[in-house]
Amino acid sequence: MTAIYILWLRQLKRFIRKKASIVGALGQPIIFLLAIGFGFGPVFAKAGAGNYIQFLAPGIIVMSVLFTSIFTGLEIIWDKQFGFLKETFVAPVSRFEILLGKTLGGATVAMIQGILVFLITLIAGFRPHLASLPLAFLFLFLVAMLSSALGAAIAARLDDMQGFPLIFNFLVQPLFYLSGAIFPIKNLPPVLDFMTKINPFSYGVDGLRYAFSGVNVFSPILSLSVLCGVSLVVILVGLYQFSKVQL
């Protein structure tokens, strides 16, 4: 247990010390809120779909959590390259504890980033139901765990950052854009409909939207189950990958 704690603490310390990257990571959500949020707002309202900022904000919060935690998970590649992973691998600690500590650390860091973005959306005019804030945080935390574990599982397979553009453009971006974060996932063309439904992050966005505004496509129970189930599978896959890592 103490091993998980110290691995978690390390992630947190590293995160808090990189103030520039915390601020930097806020750039993209802010651009999305301003450019897309206010840009598409009038069209959205004209289509009779209501206030777009109200719709978009949960999607933007999920985006920031998704990106931050996948990247924190991917930091394991740096640990490999800079040798630090060896230090943890020769310690009397199981690979499971290492993976869990890293994943929890990445998820916590992403939660902090997500909460910062949440505060920014409030400034931009987002008005959530504060009563269901705990439920919203639960959804956010599950999204964070899932993406952090996903990042770690991928990092276990990679030796350097060269595969990074591939992961970003062909995995992270599609996971975000096809999650219903920026557009409603009702009445989509069949292919898109299928892709959003097999994307676990759609359930995260939808669940968060339910918690914040009471609007949902999937039942919240389904969303919770999908997020928990997929997270568990990804952690198990990550553990398997991790057990095969040789330094």
Added chain:
Amino acid sequence: MENIIEVENLTKKYGTFTAVDAINFSVKKGEVFAFLGPNGAGKTTTIKMLTTLLKPTLGTVSLAGHNVVKKPSETRKSFGIVFQDPSLDNELTAYENMQFHAILYGIKKPDYQPRIISLLKLVELYERKDSFVKNFSGGMKRRLEIARGLLHNPKILFLDEPTIGLDPQTRNHIWTYIYNLNKQENVTIFFTTHHMEEVERMAQRIAIIDHGKIIIIGTIDEIIKKAGTGKLEDAFIKLTGSNIREEAVSVGKNQMRITNKLMR
């Protein structure tokens, strides 16, 4: 005296490439043992197998009475290691790197706090304990890694080319710490190096490995006598040949990657 390291028939294969080929040796408790060989001879692969980082293809290793493959956790508590490449977290301070290690090894705060302070004093880094490691020189990083490797009171300390890239002053200091540790705390030292004068200064016994096989084991005098040369350096060159070596370790690693890709 009892053996603290026992290696039997230890083999590592990457596909068709044999990095370590059925080696046998033992190291006595409290001994300073040098493990020598040209680049790519199998030194680092052997150390990785001894320290649970790599599973042997064949053979057994026993460290402080624990089977390395069967009891990795117990084995890991019994040794400390300084890797060939740096393995510190540059974004943490010297003290935090030590603290991370202590907690990872399950040491409680009342125990690790004084130990960290005394070790940092030993390697002359106490004044810099709150500096970030990224601001350290190569020599300071090495000293910190040695201090860290000793934090959990290991019975054995593995040092894989600990003085690589360091100036003579730092090298001299590092070997002085190691010498004192061995004398005062009876820590068994298992090290690799390419500097023969370091071997002559430190080692009680030597094994020379080449092409994955151990070609000779003995004291410095025995090896010089067998090789029929005047100096250890000459004996080393005579026994392992004077040709420059390919980095067979990286060849092995690439081969391993290719095999993995084919199997995927």
